[in-house]
Amino acid sequence: MTNDRLNTAGEDLLTIAGLTKAYPGVVANDQVSFSIRPGEVHALLGENGAGKSTLVKMIYGLVKPDAGTMTLKGAAYAPAEPRAARASGVAMVFQHFSLFEALNVAENIALGMENPPKMRDLAARISEVSQNYGLPLDPDQLVGDLSAGERQRVEIIRCLLQNPKLLIMDEPTSVLTPQEVAVLFQTLEKLRGEGCSILYISHKLEEIRALCDHATVLRLGKKVATCNPRQETARAMAEMMVGETLHVPQKVPRVPQDVALKIAALDVPARTAFGTSLKGVDMSVQKGEILGVGGVAGNGQDELCSVISGEILVAASQVKLAGAPVGDQGPNARRALGLLAAPEERLGHAAAPDMSLTENALLSGAVREGLERKGMIDWGKTRSFADKIIERFDVRTPSSNTAARALSGGNLQKFVVGREIMQNPAVLVINQPTWGVDASAAAAIRQALLDLAAEGAAIVVISQDLDELMEISDRFAALNEGRLSPPVATSGLDVEKIGLMLGGAQDTEDMQVNA
């Protein structure tokens, strides 16, 4: 595929040529070139780790390229820092928001501007812009109290107030419900109509087909293709992005069985100022069943996972394991009974970053694998447990003595998921099993979960990836502001219905009203 637009650089808003950036052990970007026209929505497509974020950080002045040049509006462009990029008309909305929870909306926006007006004037302009673009916001509210969608509005308004020529959006929809995505797309269309270019980073193919005029595909740091997404099938683009044919997990039909895990009338107050409280959560999972829990980040996922794992204690009868009350028992007591967990945050929660894989195997394996006796650790046995995980789950590491943080995200994820699966859980709760993991590792993890369920384990999968949940779970429930919707069978669910569930509409009547 050739790039037919390089020779029209004179009309282009931004042209980048041969951008290269290397980090120790990895070339994040290797000779990447493409250009963006005025008023176009340009997609930057690629898997996690393909080098999309590094590339846009170079455009935004956060990272300096090792080699290559950029041209903005016909002039050489090499921003030394974000401030310079903003002055040149380049603005960026981050994937993980660069917001300050304890500051209010107006203060957050002022921090992103070069010469902010007085606070009162700024508040007025915020109201004005937010009305123009259909992004309602109260300038005086603390950002910590806002939902993920509202926080994104803060970032977008912060950019819009600078009248940008180029708006960079890094995975903007990963935190939004389908309805919020629709609102975002309207805003972006309006911007495009006003002549603003948008560089849109995503790995979600349908979105890109709906929104973008051009797409540049990155794989392992290199540009591998350009295309017009409206003319390509999702499958064709997926193959450009992944470069190999994917293994799709197989689901075995199941018959109803005994309830393995039951949670009843669970209320948990928020533990931090900006945490989420769980409200009236009821759920049950049968043996051999996978329950998928969807929801936008920050709606109580971590709290739910911690309540099941035993990191947050509740009344004994609120969590029942095969009928036995365990709500007041800690993680190790629950492990002894067969309830295991794999939290979302790999480094720092599921694994201790500076500890070796052997020590991390001990972290959750001590009880069920008999790695300690009367408090004394059997290091030999622990090491062989770690080696077994590494072997069975194909964890790429020099040895079991390697520190957890030295592993790539995908390999560490395989290790922490494998660690729990190897212990033959009766019930497993797993939060974001494939976040930030490359496609083949993700497929392997999903297959392992399906195999585990086929062997009779009850599994709760909490994820923001709806495709993943649809693929592996038998039933689906959504978390919204700490409330869990009643689970429904996955078969027969469509995007709109899921969207309403994620948005908090609980029964069908609600749904009809909102629809």
Next chain:
Amino acid sequence: MDLSAISPTLLIASLMVAATPILLAALGEMVVEKSGVLNLGVEGMMITGAICGFAIAVETGSPVVGFIAAAVGGAVLSLIFGILTQYLLSNQVATGLALTLFGLGLSSLMGQSYVGIRPPAIDKLNLGPLADIPFFGPVLFNHDLMVYLTLALCVGIWTVLKFTRAGLILRAVGENHDAAHALGYKVVKVRLMAIMFGGACAGLGGAYLSLIRVPQWTEGMTAGAGWIALAIVVFASWRPLRVLLGAYLFGGVTVLQLNLQAAGLAIPVEYLSMSPYLITIAVLVIMSAPRKGGKARASLAAPACLGRAFHASN
């Protein structure tokens, strides 16, 4: 025992003096903590300021030059902490402790030849007829200049934090250094400036002790004032006007127990002397106990990045 010997007028007047050194140190530390840095070296910076100010004031005969030297001394010492924690990414708790241990040693080394000397006297500010107002005159209008400057500093810090862009950037850096960095703010530079400001304030507080409050140089004369300043920052929930309140409360307790000692209360002197420390602990307990009714209020919480090291590549 004769409680009538305790005059409320003198009590309040002297509590303002007793509170000033702690207020200075606590205000400085509050700014440092607002930027997300926990400097436990306040005690070390205070005592270094105490001897720098004392020595220079004695040598030059000018208390003003002494105070300037104390601020510089405290700031220079804090710079060691700044370089270690900001550039070499050392643990802030350990480095702060090291600063205190080093400051105590350094100050007694510098103070060898200044023991038992009297510093040049500092006049009270002449506020004319204001000082003659009954009760309010002696209480409010009969102090040295530093008392008023410290009050002005308190209001100044409040204004800067609340209304200016510099204050906003300082708070932003303390709340989320990664986001501040992503927006292009120089996290390390902002923090270094805050650390040095904190050092200068602690130094001034120390000099106020050695030049005005005591006024004399003795080894280890800060006697935990730096630690109490740290406690007051927690008590004040990182708000300048509450720091003022906390320091005056503490000053009140100190002065009251001294008065009770003088009045010959039937409690051994040692137990009266330990009361300010015990009351500080009690206040810390009350302030840090979890509130009933769920969520802690965000506006009362510590800066989110307090004590966390920042490295741009992460």
Next chain:
Amino acid sequence: MITLEKRPEPSKLWTAITPLLAVVATMIAGGIMFAILGKDPLVAIRTIFWDPLFHEQFASFSRPQLLVKAAPLILIATGLAMGFRAGVWNIGAEGQYIMGAICGAAVGLAFYPTESFIIFPLMIIAGALGGFLWAMIPGILKVKFHTNEILVSLLLVYVAEFILASMALGTLRNPDGNGFPGSRNLKEYPSAFNADLIPNTGLHWGVVAAIVAVIFAYVLFSKHMMGFHIRLAGQAPKAARFGGVEPARLILFCLGTSGALAGLAGMFEVSGPAGQISIDFNVGYGFTAIIVAFLGRLNPIGILLAGLLMALTYIGGELASFMLGVPTAAIQAFQGMLLFFLLAVDVLTSYRIKFAKREAA
């Protein structure tokens, strides 16, 4: 332009080298300080680090002192290291040391003048208990009310000092002391005296306790779940909760153990080398032990070596003050400098220094 680059794993080599590097850097900076004070730096450094062990005239006196000074430092630092590894910052060991000494001495003095072999063991228990309970104050306040243990444990040092003064002047004052402050001298009370086990070696029961504590801590950290949980809680608190660590139990264990060890150190000191409760009984071992703990990299074996080195600077400092007129305060500054350099070079264990040419912006 110099930049830091995070290593994929902490370097084991640099973990071992950095304390030595810090000692060398401190000797150089200390030499400069001595030169400013008008002393020959080489002579001063030799007097501090060499003469106490090998000087023909003073070594015979100094060598036993090495154990006497090192024992409390090692005992306290071993306990502190447990807490520091778990992220529990007990910096009030000085206060726990004082309270251990007061409780130990009080039990001994209560039996005066009865002679019995049971008295000394009782004093040991009382000393450990005194330190333990004093450390439980910040412990319980932290667990129950989330109160900052750094501030509380430190403020309690001042309280302990006033209690010490009150004891020396009042409750425990020697009734036969003609009104002078200070308790009876336990050296003159055989049942309560912590004498040298081998005369003139400095090898008293406190040294034995220090060695036992080091072995205990070594086994705890390398072989026991509790030690694993302590390391886990310090490095990754969330992972520790996931691993089933109960933070409250850990906080109380760390504070309690370090308090008990500091209390023991105080008790062995008051019943042996010091001999009596006096106003100026405490000389800052509780604070110096913080330096010892870090210098020993929070590792029990490292602490053993660091304790001996720090004891050497104490003795050498006294010698330098006696021989060369170097102020004793200089030694305190010297020790503080050592901690600074240690923290400064520590960056090399997790980061490597990279010299990059400045990129054209």
